[in-house]
Amino acid sequence: MSKQTILVVDDEQDLLDLIEYNLQKEGFDVLRADNGLDGIEMAREHKPTLVLLDIMMPQMDGIEVCGHMREDDELKHIPIIFLTARSDEKTEVEGLNKGADDYITKPISTTKLISRIKAVLRRFDKNEEKIQKLKVHDLEIDKDRYLVLKDGEEFQLPRKEFELLYYLASKRGKVRDRQTLLNKVWGDNIYVVDRTVDVHVRKIREKLGDHYIETVKGVGYRFKE
Amino acid sequence: MSKQTILVVDDEQDLLDLIEYNLQKEGFDVLRADNGLDGIEMAREHKPTLVLLDIMMPQMDGIEVCGHMREDDELKHIPIIFLTARSDEKTEVEGLNKGADDYITKPISTTKLISRIKAVLRRFDKNEEKIQKLKVHDLEIDKDRYLVLKDGEEFQLPRKEFELLYYLASKRGKVRDRQTLLNKVWGDNIYVVDRTVDVHVRKIREKLGDHYIETVKGVGYRFKE
DNA sequence: TTGTTGGTTATCTTTTTGTTAACGAAAACC
DNA sequence: GGTTTTCGTTAACAAAAAGATAACCAACAA
Numbered sequence: 001m002s003k004q005t006i007l008v009v010d011d012e013q014d015l016l017d018l019i020e021y022n023l024q025k026e027g028f029d030v031l032r033a034d035n036g037l038d039g040i041e042m043a044r045e046h047k048p049t050l051v052l053l054d055i056m057m058p059q060m061d062g063i064e065v066c067g068h069m070r071e072d073d074e075l076k077h078i079p080i081i082f083l084t085a086r087s088d089e090k091t092e093v094e095g096l097n098k099g100a101d102d103y104i105t106k107p108i109s110t111t112k113l114i115s116r117i118k119a120v121l122r123r124f125d126k127n128e129e130k131i132q133k134l135k136v137h138d139l140e141i142d143k144d145r146y147l148v149l150k151d152g153e154e155f156q157l158p159r160k161e162f163e164l165l166y167y168l169a170s171k172r173g174k175v176r177d178r179q180t181l182l183n184k185v186w187g188d189n190i191y192v193v194d195r196t197v198d199v200h201v202r203k204i205r206e207k208l209g210d211h212y213i214e215t216v217k218g219v220g221y222r223f224k225e
Numbered sequence: 226m227s228k229q230t231i232l233v234v235d236d237e238q239d240l241l242d243l244i245e246y247n248l249q250k251e252g253f254d255v256l257r258a259d260n261g262l263d264g265i266e267m268a269r270e271h272k273p274t275l276v277l278l279d280i281m282m283p284q285m286d287g288i289e290v291c292g293h294m295r296e297d298d299e300l301k302h303i304p305i306i307f308l309t310a311r312s313d314e315k316t317e318v319e320g321l322n323k324g325a326d327d328y329i330t331k332p333i334s335t336t337k338l339i340s341r342i343k344a345v346l347r348r349f350d351k352n353e354e355k356i357q358k359l360k361v362h363d364l365e366i367d368k369d370r371y372l373v374l375k376d377g378e379e380f381q382l383p384r385k386e387f388e389l390l391y392y393l394a395s396k397r398g399k400v401r402d403r404q405t406l407l408n409k410v411w412g413d414n415i416y417v418v419d420r421t422v423d424v425h426v427r428k429i430r431e432k433l434g435d436h437y438i439e440t441v442k443g444v445g446y447r448f449k450e
Numbered sequence: 451t452t453g454t455t456g457g458t459t460a461t462c463t464t465t466t467t468g469t470t471a472a473c474g475a476a477a478a479c480c
Numbered sequence: 481g482g483t484t485t486t487c488g489t490t491a492a493c494a495a496a497a498a499g500a501t502a503a504c505c506a507a508c509a510a
Contacts, residue, residue: 067508158455175371179343188344191337196457198499216371217465217498218384225370383466421468423488442476442487 004121005029007048009039009065010083011057015108019052022110023117036060040068043075050121053100054083066100076146076159079120083108102187119188134169136223139212141166148208155207160185164200168213168223177220197221230254230271231342234264234290235279235308240333244277247335248342252412261285265293268300275346279308304345308333359394361448364437366394375433385410386429389422393438393448402445422446 006028008019013034020030031046033039036057043051051069055062062082069075082103101120104113134141140149146162148155157165163185168176176184178194186192201213201221214222231253233244238259245255256271258264261282268276276294280287287307294300307328327345329338357368365374371387373380382390388410393401401409403419411417426438426446439447 071509160456174369179340180347183344183347191340192457193459195459195499199457199501202500215499216381216384219371222370385467417468418470420470420488424468424490427489440488 003027003029004049005031005046006050006052006117007031007033007039007042007046008052009033009036009057009062010052010054011035012054018110019108019113022114026114036062036065039065043069043078044072047074048078050117051078051080052083052117053080056084070159073145077143081116081120102189116189134166136169136172137212139169139208141169150208157204157207161200161204161207164197165204165208165213168221172223173225175216175220175222181221229274229346230256231275231277232256232258232264232267232271232273233277234258234261234282234287235277236260236282237279240279243335244333244338247339249414251339252414261287261290264290268294268303269297272299273303275342276303276305277308277342278305281310304349306341306345359391361394361397362437364394364433366391373433380432382429382432386425386432389425390429390433390438393446397448398450400441400445400447406445 004027006023008016008023008030009032010016010019011034016032016034020032023030031042031048033042037060039051039053042048053062053065066080066082069078069080079101082100084103084105102116104116132143134143138151141162142149143166146157146159148157148162148165164181167181167185178197181197182190182192182194201215204213212224214224216222231248233241233248233255234257235241235244236259241257241259245257248255256267256273258267262285264276264278267273278287278290291305291307294303294305304327308331309328310331327341329341359366359368363376366387367374368391371381371384373382373387373390389406392406392410403422406422407417407419426440429438437449439449441447
């Protein structure tokens with residue numbers, strides 16, 4: 001496997017140095033940018049495996065950068081971890097809604113940083129390194145384009161719905177409880193109520209039909225074998 | 226599955242009470258200690274599955290406790306989650322570097338606490354990918370899929386019926402009395418009348434046929450050898 | 451503005467789970 | 481042999497749990 005590249009966007013040079021040093025020690029390639037615009041630029045050019053994004057930056061803040069990335073077909077699949085000041089809880093929530101995959105509060109412990117990064121990569125890797133395209137029953141689930149094909153017809157599912165469907169389909173036949181689904185699809189450190197899963201399942205069923213995802217009462221959900 | 230034990234070390238009794246109550250409600254066994262020394266003592270004696278450790282304590286603080294545990298071959302593998310006061314950022318970093326697996330800031334939201342604990346346990350759970358498939362006679366009892374296969378045909382049993390069948394099948398040939406079955410399948414701390422077992426056995430027989438589970442009069446039930 | 455996404459919540463249904471009582475077979479007692 | 485007691489089976493019913501659904505809100509983009 002080729003080396004994984006992490007793009008770090010932050011306006012504090014000292015912090016950049018520290019993070020770069022530690023990531024390199026772990027065997028990652030590191031790209032750095034000290035403002036949002038350059039960050040996006042670099043992301044477009046190098047397609048990093050993951051982006052570490054400070055929220056508070058002059059000119060263009062992290063949330064905005066994240067927003068742009070999520071709209072760019074080439075970049076929307078790249079996992080993003082926010083760096084945020086401790087007190088700043090509001091932006092934290094806001095950021096997650098924007099499509100971040102995790103967030104870490106400053107000051108940053110390097111162990112934690114590394115382990116979070118690895119956790120997020122693990123979450124995505126399983127899918128990424130293997131098949132980008134799942135074919136199940138009459139569905140074709142295309143992770144590259146975030147698109148589902150059902151006998152020729154294209155369905156553009158929203159990100160979360162897509163990822164939930166993708167995860168379940170990749171574990172075809174196996175039951176997963178709500179908490180596991182939340183951890184795998186939403187992320188370990190993200191707190192939403194577990195009924196959220198139900199609602200997303202319902203929305204998927206609404207669009208694709210209800211014979212793909214099965215309910216196992218008292219246990220969880222499962223993609224039909 | 227034997228119950229998981231969590232050791233909570235904190236000098237605030239109220240908080241101990243609160244945490245204990247919530248953990249028990251989730252089905253964990255709880256051990257408590259109100260200072261670092263006792264904490265280590267208890268850890269040595271009972272080998273808990275996980276330790277919740279307050280950082281700020283008189284005499285011996287959490288970080289020190291963590292340090293001791295990490296040096297003890299018997300205890301070094303036990304996951305530790307720190308409880309820290311929000312403001313106290315320096316020790317937090319220190320703690321993580323000392324080998325904690327996660328930390329939670331006070332004041333504590335119990336939902337968050339529980340889900341963090343479960344996340345850490347999941348991370349440590351090696352048997353995640355363990356095969357949980359039993360093949361007995363012409364039955365295939367697949368816990369991963371929560372399905373029973375009888376020569377090709379799928380049976381979706383309700384959760385309790387499934388778990389009862391699974392338990393009996395896993396102890397194939399051995400008789401278990403009703404109380405044991407209740408304890409193992411339903412759980413130690415919930416009370417239901419033991420006739421309930423009969424009813425569930427009957428329902429299983431109704432669906433799969435009555436030659437799998439045998440009655441041993443005056444004793445209990447057994448999965449046919 | 452309107453539409454989309456992501457998430458929450460309250461209400462409605464369905465299913466599961468548990469209790470009880472009647473029944474019957476076998477064992478034990480006389 | 482007849483009677484009593486013990487024990488499990490079964491069906492009917494009640495209670496509780498779980499999930500589906502719809503309506504709602506907030507944030508944001510077009």
